[in-house]
Amino acid sequence: MAVLVTGGNAGIGYFVAEQLAEQGVEVVLGSRDAGKAEVALKVLRERVPEARVRHVPLDLASLEQIKEVDAGPLEAVVLNAGVYLQQAERRETPAGHEMAFGVNHLGHFALVAALWPQLRPDARIVNTGSFAAKSAKLDFADLQTRQNYTPKLAYERSKLAQTLFALELDRRLKAAGSDRLSVVAHPGGALDSLTPDRPPLHVRKAKDRLGLSRIILQGKDGGARTAVRAAVGPDVHSGQIWGPRVFGLRGRPRPEPVRAPYADVEAAQQLWAASVELTGVEPLVS
Numbered sequence: 100m101a102v103l104v105t106g107g108n109a110g111i112g113y114f115v116a117e118q119l120a121e122q123g124v125e126v127v128l129g130s131r132d133a134g135k136a137e138v139a140l141k142v143l144r145e146r147v148p149e150a151r152v153r154h155v156p157l158d159l160a161s162l163e164q165i166k167e168v169d170a171g172p173l174e175a176v177v178l179n180a181g182v183y184l185q186q187a188e189r190r191e192t193p194a195g196h197e198m199a200f201g202v203n204h205l206g207h208f209a210l211v212a213a214l215w216p217q218l219r220p221d222a223r224i225v226n227t228g229s230f231a232a233k234s235a236k237l238d239f240a241d242l243q244t245r246q247n248y249t250p251k252l253a254y255e256r257s258k259l260a261q262t263l264f265a266l267e268l269d270r271r272l273k274a275a276g277s278d279r280l281s282v283v284a285h286p287g288g289a290l291d292s293l294t295p296d297r298p299p300l301h302v303r304k305a306k307d308r309l310g311l312s313r314i315i316l317q318g319k320d321g322g323a324r325t326a327v328r329a330a331v332g333p334d335v336h337s338g339q340i341w342g343p344r345v346f347g348l349r350g351r352p353r354p355e356p357v358r359a360p361y362a363d364v365e366a367a368q369q370l371w372a373a374s375v376e377l378t379g380v381e382p383l384v385s
């Protein structure tokens with residue numbers, strides 16, 4: 100049994116994989132770039148010589164490739180990969196979906212559908228939220244952010260969508276009497292500049308080593324801890340949101356209250372229906 104970590108080749112996803120491997124968990128890195136995945140595998144095996152770790156090709160922008168993913172059997176999947184575009188122009192996936200919504204939410208929605216037969220009966224599905232989603236609102240007349248597009252708006256909506264998806268999945272699992280768990284983990288504020296070196300995967304620049312941000316934020320190793328806890332911790336329940344203890348930005352993981360906008364059941368149901376329509380697939384909760 101293994102845990103699949105999407106975007107496990109870099110950033111928080113790499114540290115989720117490393118920390119799981121340290122606990123003796125078999126890890127599968129989902130990565131769209133075989134070269135980057137090879138580097139991550141090498142670094143991870145150097146850090147954790149006894150690690151059981153492998154790679155599966157996974158481009159979350161490609162609904163066609165997602166259908167073919169064979170990673171199982173799985174005890175958990177950490178839906179960590181994410182894009183936050185820096186350039187001002189709006190971009191789309193090959194299926195014509197706005198890139199952040201398409202990769203972060205729709206790609207993971209389709210992945211869960213594809214993995215459904217590969218997940219253990221008590222498997223955990225861990226979506227990745229963000230403090231940035233707290234002030235977001237979905238626009239069901241413009242889910243793909245064609246109007247007033249900014250990378251920030253699209254990203255915040257995509258992270259809210261991931262959180263609503265996770266909580267709706269939880270309700271459906273419970274209604275079906277399933278033993279599977281759907282959980283949200285968010286990393287707080289996790290900066291490369293506060294992240295320990297893992298050469299050649301990640302090396303801090305000299306100028307990065309200073310800064311007051313270390314007081315309120317953390318490194319990507321710290322940000323990984325909530326997802327690791329959600330994926331394999333003993334005290335995790337379906338429907339929870341896990342975040343860092345100190346102002347939701349840094350520190351040890353703890354469950355957070357599920358408040359607006361996450362508690363909007365109607366929006367979550369509407370989003371589920373729209374996601375089925377846009378991807379053509381559905382996690383078959385029964």
Ligand SMILES: NC(=O)c1ccc[n+]([C@@H]2O[C@H](COP(=O)([O-])OP(=O)(O)OC[C@H]3O[C@@H](n4cnc5c(N)ncnc54)[C@H](OP(=O)(O)O)[C@@H]3O)[C@@H](O)[C@H]2O)c1
Pocket residue numbers: 105106107108109110111112129130131132135157158159160161178179180181182202227228229230231258285286287288289290319322
């Ligand atoms: N860092 C923070 O402070 C923070 C705060 C809140 C939430 N988050 C969330 O935490 C997660 C990880 O963030 P991070 O800071 O570690 O980001 P990161 O360093 O930019 O890493 C993002 C990962 O996602 C992968 N990815 C991007 N597009 C993909 C695609 N189409 N298919 C497959 N993989 C793809 C990247 O792969 P490539 O290497 O191939 O690009 C990379 O492995 C994201 O979901 C992010 O939204 C982060």
